[in-house]
Amino acid sequence: MRQILVVDDDELMTEFISDAVELVGVSATAVANGRDLRAINLEHYEHILLDLSIPGSDGVQLLRWLKDKEYKGAISITSGCEASVLNSAQQLGLNYGLKMHLPLAKPFPLERLLNVIQDDTAKARKSPSLPHANLDETLLIPALKNAIKNKEIKAFFQPKFDIDQLYVLGVEALARWRLADGTMVPPPIFIDLAEKHNLIGELTDCIIHQVLPLLQQWLKVNINLQVSINLSAASLNNLNLPDYLSRLTKKYNIPNKNIVVELTESALAEDTSASVEILTRLRMKGFGLSIDDFGTGYSSIKQLQDVPFNELKIDRSFISNYATRPQSKTIVESTIEMAHKLNIHVVAEGIEDAETLDYLKKIKCDQGQGFFYAKPMPGSEFSQWLHNHPEYLDISVPFHEQKQIVVVSGDKLFSDTLIDVLNVEFDVVILSDESTFISELTNYTADIILVDNSCLNDGFDVCRQINDRLLAINSTVLFVGKQNTNEKLKAFSAGCDDYFVKLDSIGQLQTKLRTIKQHQVNKKPHLFYSEADETLVNTNELGCYRELSLFLSQLILSQDQNSFISTFYDFTNRFNWHVCVQLETREGIRHYRAANAACSAMEENTFSLLKDAGEIYYFNNRLIINVKHTSLLFNYCPVVNEPWFEAFSLCLAKGLEKKWRELSHVNAMVELINGLELALSSLKKRVSTFEQDAHKIIDALLLDIRANLLITAVDKSVEHKLINLIETSVSKVLALGEDGREIEIEFSHIITQYKQHHLNNK
Numbered sequence: 001m002r003q004i005l006v007v008d009d010d011e012l013m014t015e016f017i018s019d020a021v022e023l024v025g026v027s028a029t030a031v032a033n034g035r036d037l038r039a040i041n042l043e044h045y046e047h048i049l050l051d052l053s054i055p056g057s058d059g060v061q062l063l064r065w066l067k068d069k070e071y072k073g074a075i076s077i078t079s080g081c082e083a084s085v086l087n088s089a090q091q092l093g094l095n096y097g098l099k100m101h102l103p104l105a106k107p108f109p110l111e112r113l114l115n116v117i118q119d120d121t122a123k124a125r126k127s128p129s130l131p132h133a134n135l136d137e138t139l140l141i142p143a144l145k146n147a148i149k150n151k152e153i154k155a156f157f158q159p160k161f162d163i164d165q166l167y168v169l170g171v172e173a174l175a176r177w178r179l180a181d182g183t184m185v186p187p188p189i190f191i192d193l194a195e196k197h198n199l200i201g202e203l204t205d206c207i208i209h210q211v212l213p214l215l216q217q218w219l220k221v222n223i224n225l226q227v228s229i230n231l232s233a234a235s236l237n238n239l240n241l242p243d244y245l246s247r248l249t250k251k252y253n254i255p256n257k258n259i260v261v262e263l264t265e266s267a268l269a270e271d272t273s274a275s276v277e278i279l280t281r282l283r284m285k286g287f288g289l290s291i292d293d294f295g296t297g298y299s300s301i302k303q304l305q306d307v308p309f310n311e312l313k314i315d316r317s318f319i320s321n322y323a324t325r326p327q328s329k330t331i332v333e334s335t336i337e338m339a340h341k342l343n344i345h346v347v348a349e350g351i352e353d354a355e356t357l358d359y360l361k362k363i364k365c366d367q368g369q370g371f372f373y374a375k376p377m378p379g380s381e382f383s384q385w386l387h388n389h390p391e392y393l394d395i396s397v398p399f400h401e402q403k404q405i406v407v408v409s410g411d412k413l414f415s416d417t418l419i420d421v422l423n424v425e426f427d428v429v430i431l432s433d434e435s436t437f438i439s440e441l442t443n444y445t446a447d448i449i450l451v452d453n454s455c456l457n458d459g460f461d462v463c464r465q466i467n468d469r470l471l472a473i474n475s476t477v478l479f480v481g482k483q484n485t486n487e488k489l490k491a492f493s494a495g496c497d498d499y500f501v502k503l504d505s506i507g508q509l510q511t512k513l514r515t516i517k518q519h520q521v522n523k524k525p526h527l528f529y530s531e532a533d534e535t536l537v538n539t540n541e542l543g544c545y546r547e548l549s550l551f552l553s554q555l556i557l558s559q560d561q562n563s564f565i566s567t568f569y570d571f572t573n574r575f576n577w578h579v580c581v582q583l584e585t586r587e588g589i590r591h592y593r594a595a596n597a598a599c600s601a602m603e604e605n606t607f608s609l610l611k612d613a614g615e616i617y618y619f620n621n622r623l624i625i626n627v628k629h630t631s632l633l634f635n636y637c638p639v640v641n642e643p644w645f646e647a648f649s650l651c652l653a654k655g656l657e658k659k660w661r662e663l664s665h666v667n668a669m670v671e672l673i674n675g676l677e678l679a680l681s682s683l684k685k686r687v688s689t690f691e692q693d694a695h696k697i698i699d700a701l702l703l704d705i706r707a708n709l710l711i712t713a714v715d716k717s718v719e720h721k722l723i724n725l726i727e728t729s730v731s732k733v734l735a736l737g738e739d740g741r742e743i744e745i746e747f748s749h750i751i752t753q754y755k756q757h758h759l760n761n762k
Contacts, residue, residue, distance in 0.1 A: 002025065002026045002027070002046060003026070003027045003028075003029065003044055003045050003046065004021060004026055004027070004028050004029075004045060004046065004047040004048070004049065004117065005028075005029050005030075005031065005037075005040065005042075005045040005047070005048045005049070006018070006028050006029065006030045006031070006048075006049045007030075007031050007034075007037055007048060007049065007050045007051060007054060007059075007062070008030065008032070008049070008051040008054065008078065009032045009033060009051070009054050009055055010051070011032075013051075013078075013106070014028075014030040014032075017030075017049060017113065018030065020110055020113055020114065021113075021114075021117050023114070024114055024117060024118055026117055029045070032054070032055070033054055033055040033056035033057075034054055034055070034056035034057030034058065034061065034062050035055075035056040035057065036056075037057075037062060038057075038065065042066075042069060042071050042073070045073060046073045046074065047073055047074045047075070047076070047117065048066075048071075048073060048074070048075050048076070049076050049078050049104070050062060050063075050075055050076070050077055050078065051077075051078050051079055052077060052079040052081055052085070052086075052089060053079060053080075053081065059077065059079070059089065060089055060092065063075075063089065063092055063093050063096060063098065064096065066096075066098060067096035067097065067098060071098065072099070073099065074099045074100075074101055075093060075098055075099060075100055075101065076100075076101040076102075076103065076104055076116055077089050077090060077093070077100075077103040077104065078103070078104045078106060078108070079103070079105065079106060080105070080106040080107075083105065083325075083326065084326070084327060086103040086105060087103070087321075087324070087325045087326075087327065089103070090102070090103050091321075091325075101116055102116075102324065104116065137193065140185065140189070140190065140193060141193060141197055143179070144177075144190055144193055144194065144197075144199060145199065147177055148194075148199060148202045148203055148206050151206060151210075152177065152178075153175055153176070153177045153190075153203065153206055153207070154175075154176050154177075154178075154210070154378060155173045155174070155175065155176075155207050155210040155211055155214075155378075155379065156173070156174045156175075156176045156376035156377055156378055157171040157172070157173060157174070157227075157376065157377055157378075157379060157382045158171060158172050158174060158369060158374060158375065158376040158377070159171050159369070159373060159374045159382075159392075160172060160226075160228070160347060160367050160368070160369045161367060161368055161369070161373050161392070162366075162367060163348075163357070163360055163361050163365050163366060163367060163368050164361060166373070166392065167392060167393065168225065168386070168392045168393060169225070169226065169367060170225050170226035170227060170228060170260065170367075171225055171226075171227055171228070171382065172227075172228040172230075172262070172369065172376075173207055173210075173211045173227055173228065173229050173230070174187070174230075174376050175187055175190075175191070175203065175206075175207050175230075176376070177190050190203075191203070191232070194232075195232055195233070195234055198234075200232045200234045200235070201234065201235065201238075204229075204231060204232070204235060207229065208229060208245075208248065210379070211227050211229060212248055212249070212251075212252045212254060213252065214379045214383075215227050215252070215254055215258060215259075216252040216253060216254055218383075219254065219258065220447065223386065223393065224258075225258065226257070226258050226259070226260050226288060227258065227259060227260065228260040228261075228262045228288075228290060229259065229260070229261060229262065230262045230263075230292070231261055231262065231263055236263070236275040236278055236279075238278070239277065239278060241278050241282070242278060242281040242282045242284075242285055242287075245259065245261075245282070245285075245287065246285055253404060253447075255286070256285050256286035256287050257286045257287070257288065259287050259288065260287070260288035260289070260290050260311060261279075261282055261287055261288065261289055261290065262290040262291075262292045262313070263275075263279075263289075263290070263291060263292060264291075264292045264293050275307070276306055276307055279307050279308065280307070280308055283308040283310070288310055288311060289307065289308060289309045289310055289311065290309065290310075290311035290312070290313055290347070291303060291304070291307075291309050291311070291312050291313065292313050293313065293315040293349075294312050294313055294314055294315060294335065304338075304339075304342060304344070309344055310343075310344055310345070311344060311345055311346075311347060312335070312339045312344050312345075312346050312347070313346075313347040313348075313349055313369075314332060314335055314336075314346060314347070314348050314349060314365075315349060315350075316349040316350025316370075317350075318331050318332050318335075319332065319348050319349060319350045319351065319356060319360075319370075320350050320352070320356075322356070322359065323355070323356075323359075332348075332363070333363050336363055336364060336365055340364070345366040345367065346365050346366050346367070347365075347366065347367040347368065347369055348360050348365050348367070348368050348369070348370075349369050349370065350369075350370050351368045351369065351370030351371075351372045351373065352370055352371050352372050353372055354372065356370075356372070357372060403426050403427065403447040403448060403517050404426070404427040404428075404429065404446045404447050404448070405418075405422065405426045405427065405428050405429070405446060405447070405448045405449075405450060405513065406429045406431060406437075406446040406448070406449050406450070407428060407429065407430050407431065407450045407452070408431050408432075408434055408437050408449065408450065408451050408452065408456065408459075408462060409430070409431075409432065409450070409451075409452030409455055409456070409480075410432050410433075410434075410452070410455035410456060411452055411454065411455040412432070414452060414455075414502075415430045415432070417506055418430075418450075418506070418509075421506050421510060422510065422513065425510075425514075426448075426513065426517075429446070434456050434457065434458075434459075434462050437462070438462065438465050441465065441466065446475050447475060447476065447517070448475065448476050448477075448478060448513065448516055448517075449466060449475050449476070449477050449478070450478045450480060451463055451466075451477060451478070451479050451480065451496070452480045452502070453479060453480060453481040453487075453491070454480065454481065454482070454502055459479065459481070459491075460490055460491065460494040461494070463477055463479060463491065463494035463495040463496050464494045464495055466495060467494070467495030467620055467621075476497045476498065476516050477495060477496045477497050477498075477620075478496065478497065478498045478499070478500055478512070478513075478516065479491040479494075479496035479498070479499050479500070480499075480500050480501075480502050481499065481500075481501070481502065482501065482502070482503075483501045483503065485612060488609055488610075489610075489613055489617070492609070492610065492613070492617070492619035492620065493618070493619050495619070495620040496619075496620065497516075497602075497620060498512065498516065498602060498605065498606070498609075499609055500512055512605075515600070515601045515602050515605070516602055541642070541644045541648070544575075544639070544645075544648055545648065547571065547574060547575070548571075548648065548651065548652060548655075551567070551568075551571040551652075551655075552655045554567050554570075554571075555567050555568070555655065555656075555659050556659070558659060558663065560663065561585075561660075561663055564659060564660065564663060565581075565592055565595055566595045568581065568595075568656065569592075569594055569595040570595075575637070576636075577634065577636060577637045578593070578634075578635045578636035578637070579632055579633065579634050579635065579637070580592065580593045580599050580603050580607070580632070580633040580635060581630070581631070581632055581633075581656070582599075582604075582607045582630070582631040582632075582633075583629065583630055583660055584629040584630075585664060591603065591604050591607065603633065603635070606624070606633060607624075607631055607633060610624050610626075611626065611631070613626065614626065615627065615650070616646055616649075616650060618640075618641075621640060621641065622634055622635055622640065623637070623640050623645075623646075623649060625649050625650060625652075625653040627653050627654055627657045628657060629657055629660060629661060629664075630653055630656050630657040630660055631653075632649065632652070632653050632656075634649065
């Protein structure tokens with residue numbers, strides 16, 4: 001039988017509790033004072049009901065004693081004291097690392113008591129240090145040094161969101177360390193070690209150099225986020241910190257306003273004079289400043305007066321307790337009111353349910369952060385999360401960033417003209433020496449690199465060097481050359497993304513650059529996933545062919561062109577591949593980049609430039625497949641360079657081609673029949689005295705055609721058979737007399753149109 005211990009000097013209360021718990025099969029032992037409790041073996045009891053006001057040692061003193069005894073069971077405080085006293089004792093127990101239930105304020109109903117006893121783990125809280133007591137500090141120190149050196153400590157990202165609209169406004173970068181055996185080392189442990197052993201600067205650098213490249217990529221695809229980076233007290237001793245961060249943001253072409261520096265109050269307390277200088281200079285340079293865990297450190301209000309903070313984060317301990325502790329609720333509301341009067345926006349940490357979110361919305365909190373919205377995630381997982389939740393991005397407030405163009409050209413007139421025409425819209429950098437450009441390639445973070453082959457020794461080699469060294473950067477390479485097919489193909493093979501004929505006007509070049517700029521803004525987040533990202537299905541050869549077989553069997557069932565496109569993109573989405581498709585129709589050429597999205601102008605241009613590149617053409621880690629009426633452009637596909645993928649992609653394209661032609665011809669036959677029926681209807685109205693036999697011939701003809709369409713696959717022989725049938729029937733009508741000439745003219749026009757558009761193009 002389960003056993004609980006009741007520590008209370010009120011005999012009626014202990015009798016009530018003992019009788020009540022017996023109802024649920026629990027045995028209760030009662031002690032009347034603190035001295036008797038110290039003589040009991042606590043291992044026999046899984047739950048203690050502790051009154052605060054008892055003789056001997058009071059309940060608060062006993063909480064400290066229970067901590068020293070390392071008691072592992074649950075504890076419920078029972079008392080008639082005012083709520084503020086109960087809540088303070090409750091918080092004290094939590095701080096001791098004890099497993100505390102919500103307090104039971106006397107008098108409490110039977111149902112409340114039984115709920116507590118029957119669910120001993122419902123509100124339990126553990127000390128953060130206990131689960132990790134087996135981590136040996138002497139072993140962790142060298143492991144930490146190696147982890148920092150080998151970049152094994154990873155940046156995770158937790159979204160910060162607008163309380164009212166739920167849009168993502170930013171993320172907090174959090175350090176996470178997983179040991180080789182899978183054990184997660186808690187941040188307080190390894191951060192404390194890093195500070196004690198002078199490793200905190202290297203650890204901070206490790207995180208910053210993971211954050212900035214990702215932020216650069218997000219900004220390039222119009223995902224305008226602020227990233228908060230935590231700095232320790234040690235960082236505030238470095239007077240060069242503002243200049244150091246500015247150099248890094250300039251290197252990655254990131255506005256300073258997109259970086260927020262977070263500091264805890266305890267960090268600020270260590271050297272006020274030095275920290276105020278550093279933080280003031282950071283704000284002068286445009287960086288955001290956030291005071292973290294507000295209300296838990298030292299001299300909170302004074303810091304708001306001395307340091308130019310523009311963000312304040314309310315500690316999760318206040319947010320999680322607002323509903324049960326009146327003091328916490330008052331602190332939260334007063335903090336928000338004060339911050340707003342100081343023109344500081346407020347972030348609430350630790351939001352875990354909808355009720356808390358509704359409360360914060362009601363009291364006008366600005367931003368939120370917590371598991372209710374999203375957990376901390378690695379960078380690639382966060383990118384996938386954004387891709388899966390586009391509704392969380394506020395597209396009504398676009399981010400306008402001046403794109404940088406690096407022009408590699410020895411043609412001074414051409415370069416000067418570009419500066420004159422483009423400098424208002426773009427940040428233009430001119431480099432006339434290709435060798436200097438190649439040697440300093442990694443120092444550039446250009447959005448567009450324009451390579452003018454006409455004045456370089458080897459523009460193709462420049463493209464190859466860019467492609468080899470800047471694989472991780474989303475620069476678009478525009479090759480400028482002659483109106484020559486072989487040169488175009490050679491440029492694409494060397495790694496360029498687009499081609500421009502130099503003899504064309506500068507206005508046309510400006511239009512092309514704007515197209516590239518818009519393409520970079522609009523392209524989806526999955527275009528910057530790393531090749532190490534996990535896909536939704538197995539992408540080895542066997543897995544791909546298995547999915548292809550399933551896809552082709554589903555494609556056969558497509559009844560129209562819309563279902564054809566939808567089925568195709570269901571297939572590519574299972575791999576997270578980004579594939580554009582071009583399809584020829586009677587009405588013209590259609591381009592798709594998703595089931596309900598047309599290709600960008602730049603992607604359409606790629607199809608046009610490479611239409612004569614042959615059946616299979618690789619360029620810049622991309623692939624284009626050209627069959628008669630169908631072309632595929634693989635923009636993002638991690639397995640595109642696998643030796644088996646060429647045959648696989650060709651099989652895919654030919655399967656699409658066959659079904660597309662079938663659908664096109666069925667549509668054409670339907671158009672043919674509809675045209676004949678319209679013509680017949682018209683003629684029946686106009687030729688009221690025409691022989692009844694003519695109507696019988698034509699009606700029988702239409703029935704015969706529709707029967708053939710229902711029971712026979714539409715191929716070339718069937719189409720010829722049906723057309724011959726129509727022509728023979730018209731001849732019969734002509735034989736009836738001169739009145740049949742009008743029918744012959746109408747039908748001949750329809751048949752001729754059909755032959756021109758469909759049979760002759762096969």
